[in-house]
Amino acid sequence: MHSSAEENYLKAIYKLQEANGEMVATSALAQVLGIHMASVTDMLKKMSNKKLVAYQKSKGFKLTEKGRLAAISIIRKHRLWEVFLVDKLRFRWDEVHEIAEQLEHIHSQELIDKLDAYLDFPKADPHGDPIPDAKGIFAINKSVLLASLAPGSQGKFTGVTDHSSAFLNYLDKIGLSLGDSVKVKEVEEFDKNYTLLLKGKKSVVVSFKVANSLLISE
Amino acid sequence: MHSSAEENYLKAIYKLQEANGEMVATSALAQVLGIHMASVTDMLKKMSNKKLVAYQKSKGFKLTEKGRLAAISIIRKHRLWEVFLVDKLRFRWDEVHEIAEQLEHIHSQELIDKLDAYLDFPKADPHGDPIPDAKGIFAINKSVLLASLAPGSQGKFTGVTDHSSAFLNYLDKIGLSLGDSVKVKEVEEFDKNYTLLLKGKKSVVVSFKVANSLLISE
DNA sequence: AATAAAAATTAGGCAAGCCTAATATTACTG
DNA sequence: CAGTAATATTAGGCTTGCCTAATTTTTATT
Ligand SMILES: [Mn+2]
Ligand SMILES: [Mn+2]
Ligand SMILES: [Mn+2]
Ligand SMILES: [Mn+2]
16 A cells, blocks of 8 residues: 555646646645655655656656556545535535545545445535546536636536635635536626626626636536 | 554553553553564653653553543544444444544544534444543443353343454354343353343353453443 | 756655664562 | 573664755756
């Protein structure tokens, strides 16, 4: 089995590859992990020996298929635990990430299978992030950023790209929850503020920064 | 916060103190942890510096009050998670220990509070072991070994002293579950076999070894 | 192409937790 | 009480995962 440190590297590399294309740089990984570059180089050599990453000295690296599957498995565990924390234990959606960071490292296939069943095989976590199935397959998700929509467009709020407590609490404050339908009423050309029509006809004005962190589907 | 290794030491020391009186020997701890004595001595010096144990070189050691409270907190987590695994996720009672060994090291007071509430504040784990409350207080438990009962005695099966899968599966096989009432019909003097009357009038003969691993209350 | 800046690696160290082998202490036994 | 056996500690090492400082490699700029 992999150590928690290795699992955190795998997850971080996976997410960097998702966001910025195939090859990952030592500096980028060091930055997201909050670890010095020398340490990252160290660890990558070890993970390369274990065939978890394909490492090209001074050039960058990427996950092997083995590493990719391992990473997806950690992400699956993280998101399932987040669902458990919110749906069953009644945590708020901005409180669960740190705890899930620990729970994702519990090693037991049986446990995660039973947890998945207990939660009724959820397809997304409390932040709208997709949960890969037991085989590591993500349901295809065709959501777009609200900031990319023209006035008059309408859709369902299905995810966030900013997972910070500050942002999540802001959404709570304006009364926007996952699954709500949202309509773009107006986009102010000058400052790119978005006027949205929420459910119950409530109208709210949000900044581009906010519009650019909301995922809309349908 | 304490490391998982420290927490395992604390729990093991606590249990040894419970079982064999105040002072614990290096060899005993090494044995239950499956670790060499030299390593135990090492760790104890560190834990002594942290005021978790009172350590007297070559004489033995015991938990400080700080250490005792920390140990009880781990035991509380372990047993609550075991309840979760059996009651919610439908694990069998012989499958949960190893997973709980991992889950008990998750650090979050909020989590354990909410889990406790979610499970409806259970007083005992799936093996009948008492769960200390949030303040570290155990409900007083006046159970006795079935092997100490005279023929004709009756009571409720409320715990085991042998937690092995082999034993737990044996109990499943003879149809004895926690909470069942049990009557001692006869004790064979020659081999100390116990003839028990289980619920539904089923009669079963068990060895002294078994009778001596069953806790009876009331 | 030369030079400077940025990125990456190497070298040397450290703390946590473990190990083996050697030594010291304590307990038991004749 | 001496002698041995059992317990315990010390000394020296190892792996993991991190660090700082020094050096090398790559990239960008003139
Ligand atoms: Mn998260
Ligand atoms: Mn999430
Ligand atoms: Mn247990
Ligand atoms: Mn138990």
